[in-house]
Amino acid sequence: MQNLSIKINVGSELCLKNPDSSELGQKIISNSILLIDELGFESFTFKKLSLKINSPESSIYRYFENKHTLLVYLTSWFWSWTEYKIVIATTNIEVSIEKLEKAIHVLTKPILVDQSISYVNEVILNKIIIAESVKAFHTKDVDEENKKGCFETYKYMVNRVAAMVLEVNPLYEYPRMLISTVVEGAHQQRFFSEHLPALTDSKKGEDSITEFYTQLVFNMVLK
Amino acid sequence: MQNLSIKINVGSELCLKNPDSSELGQKIISNSILLIDELGFESFTFKKLSLKINSPESSIYRYFENKHTLLVYLTSWFWSWTEYKIVIATTNIEVSIEKLEKAIHVLTKPILVDQSISYVNEVILNKIIIAESVKAFHTKDVDEENKKGCFETYKYMVNRVAAMVLEVNPLYEYPRMLISTVVEGAHQQRFFSEHLPALTDSKKGEDSITEFYTQLVFNMVLK
DNA sequence: GCAAATATAATAGTATTACTATCATATATG
DNA sequence: CATATATGATAGTAATACTATTATATTTGC
Numbered sequence: 001m002q003n004l005s006i007k008i009n010v011g012s013e014l015c016l017k018n019p020d021s022s023e024l025g026q027k028i029i030s031n032s033i034l035l036i037d038e039l040g041f042e043s044f045t046f047k048k049l050s051l052k053i054n055s056p057e058s059s060i061y062r063y064f065e066n067k068h069t070l071l072v073y074l075t076s077w078f079w080s081w082t083e084y085k086i087v088i089a090t091t092n093i094e095v096s097i098e099k100l101e102k103a104i105h106v107l108t109k110p111i112l113v114d115q116s117i118s119y120v121n122e123v124i125l126n127k128i129i130i131a132e133s134v135k136a137f138h139t140k141d142v143d144e145e146n147k148k149g150c151f152e153t154y155k156y157m158v159n160r161v162a163a164m165v166l167e168v169n170p171l172y173e174y175p176r177m178l179i180s181t182v183v184e185g186a187h188q189q190r191f192f193s194e195h196l197p198a199l200t201d202s203k204k205g206e207d208s209i210t211e212f213y214t215q216l217v218f219n220m221v222l223k
Numbered sequence: 224m225q226n227l228s229i230k231i232n233v234g235s236e237l238c239l240k241n242p243d244s245s246e247l248g249q250k251i252i253s254n255s256i257l258l259i260d261e262l263g264f265e266s267f268t269f270k271k272l273s274l275k276i277n278s279p280e281s282s283i284y285r286y287f288e289n290k291h292t293l294l295v296y297l298t299s300w301f302w303s304w305t306e307y308k309i310v311i312a313t314t315n316i317e318v319s320i321e322k323l324e325k326a327i328h329v330l331t332k333p334i335l336v337d338q339s340i341s342y343v344n345e346v347i348l349n350k351i352i353i354a355e356s357v358k359a360f361h362t363k364d365v366d367e368e369n370k371k372g373c374f375e376t377y378k379y380m381v382n383r384v385a386a387m388v389l390e391v392n393p394l395y396e397y398p399r400m401l402i403s404t405v406v407e408g409a410h411q412q413r414f415f416s417e418h419l420p421a422l423t424d425s426k427k428g429e430d431s432i433t434e435f436y437t438q439l440v441f442n443m444v445l446k
Numbered sequence: 447g448c449a450a451a452t453a454t455a456a457t458a459g460t461a462t463t464a465c466t467a468t469c470a471t472a473t474a475t476g
Numbered sequence: 477c478a479t480a481t482a483t484g485a486t487a488g489t490a491a492t493a494c495t496a497t498t499a500t501a502t503t504t505g506c
Binding site for chain 3: 477478479480481482483484485486487488489490491492493494495496497498499500501502503504505506
């Protein structure tokens with residue numbers, strides 16, 4: 001994938017003003033990715049971001065209500081981008097099993113090289129997704145945010161892959177449970193592999209995570 | 224399980240003073256469970272807890288450094304209790320497959336009735352685990368806390384069940400990855416089922432989550 | 447039963463966070 | 477060129493996340 005100038009569709013309910021539309025907006029996105037990665041989400045503040053980009057804090061608030069909605073925006077961007085990659089990886093592939101396998105690869109392989117779509121560093125964004133994305137929906141107002149459509153890109157992506165599962169086996173009962181288990185599980189295992197190795201069997205270097213989840217999907221679907 | 228007066232071993236690195244040892248300590252634990260459930264972890268503060276228990280904020284700080292370590296303490300308690308339940312459920316069971324199945328049940332079934340071990344409401348604590356426990360280790364200082372032993376009870380529990388997997392199939396390659404996928408996945412799916420149903424196939428009422436993860440484990444291990 | 451140690455209460459204080467508000471200035475658009 | 481819109485500069489506020497100090501209970505050891 002080269003520098004394609006595609007636009008990742010994220011949803012207008014996630015920001016007050018589209019960051020894509022201005023230089024400041026893009027600076028907010030690209031630098032927030034760097035800063036969240038550097039400090040962790042809890043220590044990240046709009047104040048610190050404002051110092052990094054040399055713009056007043058109040059200007060950032062014109063784009064995002066608060067740092068939580070910014071995180072939701074970033075995760076939504078990531079899932080939208082992931083779905084795009086799945087589409088690219090599976091078009092023109094006729095055999096359903098092969099198609100599903102390609103999708104699982106996109107979902108479980110680590111992102112090692114920045115594919116530089118516009119101003120987003122996908123390698124670092126992926127690190128944030130692994131470390132922080134669960135915080136986007138583990139809040140007291142999930143239901144409210146869900147109603148507003150904050151998690152649509154995630155749902156679309158999961159449902160697209162779940163549909164591939166049904167293509168392989170139309171009788172399989174739990175396609176979405178299977179895929180969301182894989183998506184979240186793969187991130188979780190990457191996190192464990194780096195920080196809590198006693199909870200996994202994945203060693204750095206080799207890619208047992210993709211192998212494990214590929215086995216898992218086909219053991220379940222081709223039963 | 225009746226009111227057994229067992230003690231759940233949690234680890235001294237998790238608190239400044241053992242809350243088990245005093246009335247105030249126990250009040251802190253039991254009321255923090257209620258308040259975190261009520262407000263969500265982000266809105267929960269020691270100030271609010273101090274008002275609820277009618278003790279000054281500074282007294283709470285004598286037990287826990289901050290609300291994060293309190294959450295780590297609660298999750299550690301939960302895993303220790305879970306392991307205890309697994310031990311109870313599997314003693315005197317000879318057949319390895321049956322043993323593993325019982326353990327998976329303990330890990331995936333919802334906790335519906337308060338088993339009232341001491342001052343901890345396990346039903347509400349389980350709700351907290353489902354909603355908030357990922358925040359216990361998704362922080363910038365996981366590594367440091369891990370070194371201190373903050374996640375030992377979780378590791379012990381996972382490794383105990385992983386050992387049961389190996390009992391069923393000594394050649395299985397990824398026992399810990401499998402079990403941590405199940406544990407985290409089961410909680411995740413309960414959360415999705417309630418808040419983001421588009422990401423799961425589990426409907427309220429029936430227990431497809433336990434069924435799904437039991438299938439999953441045996442499809443992987445008995446391959 | 448009393449002294450000493452320990453735990454808790456009462457109160458105050460501080461830096462940082464998470465915003466909101468106002469007004470001036472720059473830039474784009476029609 | 478007028479108007480709208482975006483950004484900058486600056487200020488302010490309530491709440492958060494602590495720390496510190498002193499007084500008062502309560503427990504424990506002799």
